Amino acid sequence: GQQVMQIPQYQHVQEGEDFTTYCNSSTTLSNIQWxxxxxxxxxxxxxxxxxxxxVKKQKRLxxxxxxxxxxxxxxxxxxxTTDVGTYFCVRASNTGKLIFGQGTTLQVKP
Amino acid sequence: DADVTxxxxxxxxxxxxxxxxxxxxxxxxxxxxxxxQDPGLGLRLIYYSFxxxxxxxxxxxxxxxxxxxxxxxxxxxxxxxxxxxxxLYFCATSSTGAAWNEQFFGPGTRxxxx
Numbered sequence: 015g016q017q018v019m020q021i022p023q024y025q026h027v028q029e030g031e032d033f034t035t036y037c038n039s040s041t042t043l044s045n046i047q048w049x050x051x052x053x054x055x056x057x058x059x060x061x062x063x064x065x066x067x068x069v070k071k072q073k074r075l076x077x078x079x080x081x082x083x084x085x086x087x088x089x090x091x092x093x094x095t096t097d098v099g100t101y102f103c104v105r106a107s108n109t110g111k112l113i114f115g116q117g118t119t120l121q122v123k124p
Numbered sequence: 125d126a127d128v129t130x131x132x133x134x135x136x137x138x139x140x141x142x143x144x145x146x147x148x149x150x151x152x153x154x155x156x157x158x159x160x161q162d163p164g165l166g167l168r169l170i171y172y173s174f175x176x177x178x179x180x181x182x183x184x185x186x187x188x189x190x191x192x193x194x195x196x197x198x199x200x201x202x203x204x205x206x207x208x209x210x211x212l213y214f215c216a217t218s219s220t221g222a223a224w225n226e227q228f229f230g231p232g233t234r235x236x237x238x
Contacts, residue, residue: 116166
């Protein structure tokens with residue numbers, strides 16, 4: 015009930031292609047966070063979305079929060095090899111706990 | 125210098141042994157967390173602490189215990205390790221305030237239980 019479902023689990027792209035990962039919840043989310051974990055590394059915070067329909071950009075990364083606050087997406091334009099890693103959407107409960115999605119692992123072929 | 129450190133970084137142990145994983149932080153954060161990561165399952169919360177006198181169970185606390193020795197230190201213990209506790213363990217911290225503050229993760233401890 016409180017989980018966030020993330021798709022796809024894996025994505026292989028050619029360098030320069032775009033990439034999108036989706037996060038869905040059956041319940042309304044108060045917020046959604048995105049983290050990136052490089053191979054062999056630890057999760058690193060990317061961004062937080064809290065408003066319905068919110069769109070935020072970080073260079074080639076575009077983050078979106080759905081109007082109903084039940085879904086979110088991360089889109090990368092023109093992927094680079096430095097984008098390789100696993101991207102997690104995460105919901106924070108009102109008690110401060112983070113609940114991670116399963117993650118989408120992105121591989122980029124040069 | 126890392127703000128969140130974990131020791132050891134790698135550990136191999138045998139079934140039935142007691143293991144302690146340690147986490148220290150210099151960020152001055154009140155909130156600390158322990159997660160485990162298994163392939164394909166993302167991170168799952170084991171225990172969390174919002175201050176020195178506060179300890180809370182996460183979604184997978186069975187087989188684990190924790191100790192918050194100080195604001196800066198949060199230890200995770202496996203009283204009697206078993207093979208399915210083989211995983212990557214992460215400590216994280218966050219500041220007090222909005223419930224959904226950004227969390228800062230340590231480098232992780234890779235634990236193998238034989």
